[in-house]
Amino acid sequence: MAVAIVKSTYRDIKSSFLKAFDLLEYKPGKEKIVLKPNAGYPGGSIRAGDCVSTTLLRALAEIFKDREVIIAEGVAAGMDYQAGIRNFKYDRLPKKYSNVRLVDLEKEERIPVKWKHGELKLPKILYDCEYINIAKMKTHYFTYVSLCMKNQKGALLEKDKRRFHMIGLQDSIYELSKVLRPDLNILDAIVAMDGNGPYSLWRMGGRTRKLNTLICGKDIWEVDNVALQFMQLEREKTHVPDVPASVVGEKLSDVRIPLQPPNLGRNLRMGNFNMQGLSACSGCMQSFLDAMKLGMKWPYVMKDFMSSIQHGVIKPLHLLLGPDCAMPPEKYTKDAKIVCIGVCTRDLAKEHDLPLIRGCPPAPEEIRKYTWSMKKLEQLKVGQDAEGSPPEGHE
Numbered sequence: 001m002a003v004a005i006v007k008s009t010y011r012d013i014k015s016s017f018l019k020a021f022d023l024l025e026y027k028p029g030k031e032k033i034v035l036k037p038n039a040g041y042p043g044g045s046i047r048a049g050d051c052v053s054t055t056l057l058r059a060l061a062e063i064f065k066d067r068e069v070i071i072a073e074g075v076a077a078g079m080d081y082q083a084g085i086r087n088f089k090y091d092r093l094p095k096k097y098s099n100v101r102l103v104d105l106e107k108e109e110r111i112p113v114k115w116k117h118g119e120l121k122l123p124k125i126l127y128d129c130e131y132i133n134i135a136k137m138k139t140h141y142f143t144y145v146s147l148c149m150k151n152q153k154g155a156l157l158e159k160d161k162r163r164f165h166m167i168g169l170q171d172s173i174y175e176l177s178k179v180l181r182p183d184l185n186i187l188d189a190i191v192a193m194d195g196n197g198p199y200s201l202w203r204m205g206g207r208t209r210k211l212n213t214l215i216c217g218k219d220i221w222e223v224d225n226v227a228l229q230f231m232q233l234e235r236e237k238t239h240v241p242d243v244p245a246s247v248v249g250e251k252l253s254d255v256r257i258p259l260q261p262p263n264l265g266r267n268l269r270m271g272n273f274n275m276q277g278l279s280a281c282s283g284c285m286q287s288f289l290d291a292m293k294l295g296m297k298w299p300y301v302m303k304d305f306m307s308s309i310q311h312g313v314i315k316p317l318h319l320l321l322g323p324d325c326a327m328p329p330e331k332y333t334k335d336a337k338i339v340c341i342g343v344c345t346r347d348l349a350k351e352h353d354l355p356l357i358r359g360c361p362p363a364p365e366e367i368r369k370y371t372w373s374m375k376k377l378e379q380l381k382v383g384q385d386a387e388g389s390p391p392e393g394h395e
Helices: 012-026 055-065 081-087 090-096 148-155 158-167 169-179 222-233 284-293 300-310 341-354 364-372
Strands: 002-007 032-037 069-072 099-106 110-115 118-123 130-140 143-148 182-195 204-216 246-249 267-270 273-276 317-322 337-341
Touching: 002 012, 002 222, 012 055, 012 182, 012 246, 032 055, 032 148, 055 090, 055 130, 055 182, 069 148, 081 090, 110 169, 118 169, 130 148, 130 204, 130 222, 143 148, 143 222, 148 169, 148 182, 148 222, 158 169, 182 222, 204 222, 222 246, 222 341, 284 317, 284 364, 317 341, 337 341, 337 364
Parallel strands: 002 246, 032 069, 032 130, 069 099, 130 182, 273 317, 317 337
Antiparallel strands: 002 204, 110 118, 130 143, 182 204, 267 273
């Protein structure tokens, strides 16, 4: 199969799609079309390159105006689907186009599908309809890249999204792509992201890159392979299998551009602020980032200011997120405040008598309140109370 590379902006996106479809000789084989965008983080920014633009979906709705178009997404674990729909203005599309409707994949009918680790229940709609997978070109602090294969994680049930992190995220994404095969894959690199993606937040997050490029193809592995070559990143650090792909449209050698890989490493250190979060799922990481945003807003900023100076600047602050966290070395823990975040760190908190902010993921307000405030932390000690349970596959 061929992979099409087309230069584009959002202004001429419709004609760019038509050019790519012509290069691929692509025509939908089914009457109903499902568009699965990359919009799993409800607090994301289209402008920054976190999520798929409404403009792109609008163009596809017009191209397929003679068919029913279903925009279907499932947000990250613990996130609010309706909040994302409003934030990205997807809710305006059915009002403008009579052929468009929105679907929350978490609530869709499921069918059992056999895969490497037993059985997954995947949305029936993705098998019954023409399935078009629309991803953003991004780097990712956990999976190195977030492309078309990674975007399919949004089709999972919430419990399986969490489970993927427990049984090995990279391999699970690859295995999912064996049993869930889109009819067409679109990779939006008009506005992409590199560095510590997949979301933008000050210097801790990804960097917006305007690359004005679309990469499209019928084979999900081939599209992601061409994308890796376009980004000039190391395949060995990804879940993308090495398969040959022929390129049509723009020459890859003429348009490829080196993107900056993620560089968070296992620990993020900024002065006395330390975070172990590489093994945390996107749900916990997004809740953490949202908590940091809350701390920058009135009335929280004045309330949290002195506590953040006390711990994180003057004295060490350690935040532990994800199943692979470990107790910091003793030389770093003197006079330190150490807080476990999320149910995956429950056993670590219990073993070392540390405060635990419960939840899978915890609410951003809870993270903000207990991270920056020294009050009530003793109430969060796990002790003999094993409230809550880890995701399936953790124990």
